[in-house]
Amino acid sequence: MTRASDMFSREFRLPDLGEGLTEAEIVRWLVEVGDVVAVDQPVVEVETAKAMVEVPCPYGGVVTARYGDEGTELPVGSPLLTVAVGAPASDAAAPAGAGGGAGKGEDEGSGNVLVGYGTQAPAARRRRVRPSAPGATPGHRSPGPSTAADRTVPAAPPRPVREERPPAAPAATGGSRTDGPVPVISPLVRRLARENGLDLRELAGSGPDGLIMRADVEHALRTGAPTSTSTLTPMSASAPESVAAPVAAAAPARASGTRVPLKGVRGAVADKLSRSRREIPDATCWVDADATELMRARTRMNEAGGPKISLLALLARICTAALARFPELNSTVDTDAREVVLLDEMHLGFAAQTERGLVVPVVKGAHARDTESLSAEFARLTEAARTGTLTPADLTGGTFTLNNYGVFGVDGSTPIVNHPEAAMLGVGRIVPKPWVHEGELAVRQVVQLSLTFDHRVCDGGTAGGFLRYVADCVEQPAVLLRTL
Template structure:
């Protein structure tokens, strides 16, 4: 007889304890192969596809799209060892597998996956995809255990009276949204996503689309807002202080936002941080970048960004001041200095602030760093960064100049020891070679863990960075 096995949400690493179901990739009644992705989930760090270690027929799914499940919670059940022909004899074990059920992943059997695929081809089953009509009804030996929802007739193989098969039942797929956070925002404000036209790529519904729908609201809501505004105007004209009752909104600290909140709170509690600043003349750096990119063609490669140049400068500075490429272990009462430089950079995405990591940055050229920055940025905007892309950093570069601000005192990315901040580059009056001139000036800041070093080391690091910005030729010494 077929054996029903339960597949639970696996440990996704890096201390993650839960994940949100973004999209189911299989339906009840589908045949799955060993290691076939069955569900797409979003953790606090990335969206990943979860493969099932069993091959067989899906008999039940647990959890709707948008639901959060803890690690170890059931995801689905799979009937393994069921033959394609209902009348054929069933042997739930292979002759030489040592008693392992058919369809269970066995690393010592390399041919098992090929046999499973061949069995699926001969069975004639048709997978039902999202947003498509279900296949004509086929009789399947499916015995649901603890089903999380009713199985449509087209999937269960039941026929209508008169001997004809039931008409195809439409399986409504998930609404194409750019992030599960957008879906949650819509649920909290009772916004019907299916009534919205997405403004994102390929019709994806963005957060701005949902917020616009919330702002528009039904006629009654608009009337209520107007009444409240009218009452506030009356109170102001009467010399009274306008009063408001209740909360405007509530937003749970989950997902990326929750992870950021936890890390920043821990950083502020544990790290005695200090910040120093310096203004630097970036005119020569801009000229050097223009010279680099002048000869670049589409065949040669991608143009070098300013962020890549600041990353390369940071790597050179950490080579001179390696104590800033470290972390503090208070239980062992020691400073742990790292041999490799894994350079993180802050990036704003629709999912919130993320910090992808350029690994082994000390071994990379400027072009290599630039290419990796581009790759990680594109993956971040698409929501495809993996946990490995977002962890293991030893030093962070924060380019807040892209937001049009000059300076900042950022919170250190725990458990790192320092963060370099880069403000916007703007034309300013500047004394250059003894004369007043208009130069392109940038404000640089270094926030550092005062347990790791004192102001002299931090100041030396920041001064070297500023010197490389003002005289890019200094980098030739360390290239």
């Protein structure tokens, strides 16, 4: 039986989330203080900008503390909980290369890796570079014997980023921190301060050992914390300090009203749409099509038995055939190389509305699937979106998006291209309308189709040809037989 004196605490921090994610929101705690947890047991459910996942703890023991209430947003590297684990092995008994320091019992953890993918035993150890001594060249390490404290588990949360002073600055800025680098939790915090002209040396960090957190920077911006006149603004970051314009200390007046934070999925959507609007010169064309024959063909397919075919799957099959004819629309733009990259595979994204907001799951390898396979994959991803179990892999890698906004009862739309893709096909509602059919006025099932495309990858002729081919397949599904 382990006595209290034989226990010691291990702090588990929010691990690296992967996929470029830097923060997560606590949705639901799965353990309480005092609970006994096993190695790799999920302890908290978090929502990232990509998906909702459970975070497993790499330590086994008794939960002695939790950090953050449900609804709290935490950056990567922030403490999640503290676990009291068994007594550490002696230095002599510790395995060679055990990371984290003598007497810390690193071998009791499992080596946490990406959120949502469980944990695993560490296969190798990574050396941690100490801060350079004054006068040392960047990346230089002082010679000396290697100790256990110099090693760490490979997938451990990143060390606080140090805000190094610009080499060109001959003197201190006069803030409260003048004796070296400033500890910052992540590059995101450093960038936020830099873009708002905030001198990090004027802040008192609320994290461990004065670590500056994102909340500290945001609080300083809200309250109008003083900034150094030598702080460079983003527009003059390459100019000498002597010509840098001073930054106003007063914060702008805040508008009154209910404030809804842009975070999680909603925040990720806002960032992507803003980037798309900034970078992509988009244009939209549209056409009305008689979908009567397509609806009849779907009815006959489903009457023949076998798995039911969804309308979205038929439209997806039409899209893949059209993209094969017009590959410019299944592409992306490499702005650095000034090249249009025509992609070999078609990964079809589709918009799905959920309680957590709009998400875009991706059907991988859509060009290699038949209509039944497409229908089954759409059903699987839609159900996962509704239950919040989509993985980051399910939400990334799309090359073309199909947006069926007709489910909201609207006829048309001019959507924003899903960056970094080149085009998006929009489908409105299918409704009975007067239509000239075979020279006579009749009531037909009519749908409006729209194509929003990146004008850098093609001109209007290519976009119009793609949309016309899609409309022809909707009006006469037999056209698809040429490519099946």
